Amino acid sequence: MNLDWNFIIKYAPLYVEAAKLTVFIAFWGILLAFAVGVLCSAALYYKVPVLRRIIQAYVELSRNTPLLVQLFFLYFGLPNIGIVLSGEACAMIGIAFLGGSYMTETLRSGLESIDKIQEESAASLGFNKWFTMKEIIFPQAMAVSVPGICANVIFLIKETSVVSGIALADLMYVAKDLIGLYYKTDEALTMLVISYLMILLPVSAAATILERRLRHAGFGN
């Protein structure tokens, strides 16, 4: 494969800019998704009457529709009822909407793995519900959920490539753009792959270290 290095050097800065947008959207989207997951999984854990059904419906809707469709709904659908959001906002909300359900399920399984006796012994020491969750149940559940959460994070970062569909100049968008303009398919795609790897490999490595440390700290059994 003969790559045009001049082309690569010339357009590399575009990729850097695009990578910043990708990371920006991924960061805030995932953070939001995690917050959604914490709240929803807690509601499921406590079996909050009506809310529980709503969350279950949300999880099904979110997991069984493509992100691109969700983004189209936010970007092209919502303006019809008077809600106009910027592309970035739509992208972050979209990632949060999709990721929220994955985080919910991952955290829920962690919460449910904690023995009931933990809650009871905390209660018998006079802890209220909030403290029991914050100090006793959640930290233990997190340790169980971390591998799943890491997998979700990596999955969601990759999913951001879909936001080019609503005209956001992320990595995917820039690559498609360059191909369309100059027909430099090899160069554009090579740079795209490298860009994603440069973002994802460190995240992946960090996840591995985190998982290993949790296993070693292994306060569990």
Next chain:
Amino acid sequence: MADEDRIMLEIAGLKKKFGEDVILDGVDLTINKGEVVVMLGSSGCGKSTLLRCINGLESFDKGSIRIDGEEIVSGSKALPRLRQKIGMVFQSYDLFPHRNILDNITLAPVKVQKRAKEDARAQAEQLLRRVGLWEKRKAYPRELSGGQKQRVAIVRALCMNPEIMLFDEVTAALDPEMVREVLDVMLELAQGGMTMLIVTHEMGFARAVADRIVFLDEGKLLENLPAETFFNNPSTQRAKDFLQTFEFKKTLTDERKDQLS
């Protein structure tokens, strides 16, 4: 002292059902301050449920429970405060696995009772030394033996300065050689004047530690006697049968003989 001042725990007409099953059928029990009461009865007779009702982990259908004059209502606002007067140790090791031993003990005094860290730590040290586990303070629960875990669980409850301690078959899940170390701690506690309600199947221990024995059978409190009277001369046939099951004789029981011959 007036009578009501001496009463630590007062249970009156306690009834509890799980669906159609009657678990507790009108239990009356009064425990005075400083008294050690052992509750006996076969598995499933409602002993654990009764203990769980006392600190509000379980709701009940009828009757009342009062701790130091204040009523226990499951799910009430006052419950977290009242629970601080009740120390409970469970059968299954219930230490917090993500915290070291010292944190396990001081977490509630600091976070719930808002005591100063140094103060809680000092008391934890004193108590841990008493049960011989001070050098384990930095260890995590999984690094301890079952007997050590239960001793820590007792210390954790004591560090809240409870007015009554409840023990729910705390040695039932232990290897036999670890039972003694836990019972010794409880015996010492009893001799120190702590008010205690103990559920156990260790008959020798029950006899040594108890001021009074109560015998629960199918949700009813059949016996409520001084320990020696209960063991020497129980008044009901059910209690006699129950005690019999713990006696090993050189000769087989008649029934067994018939079966084997």
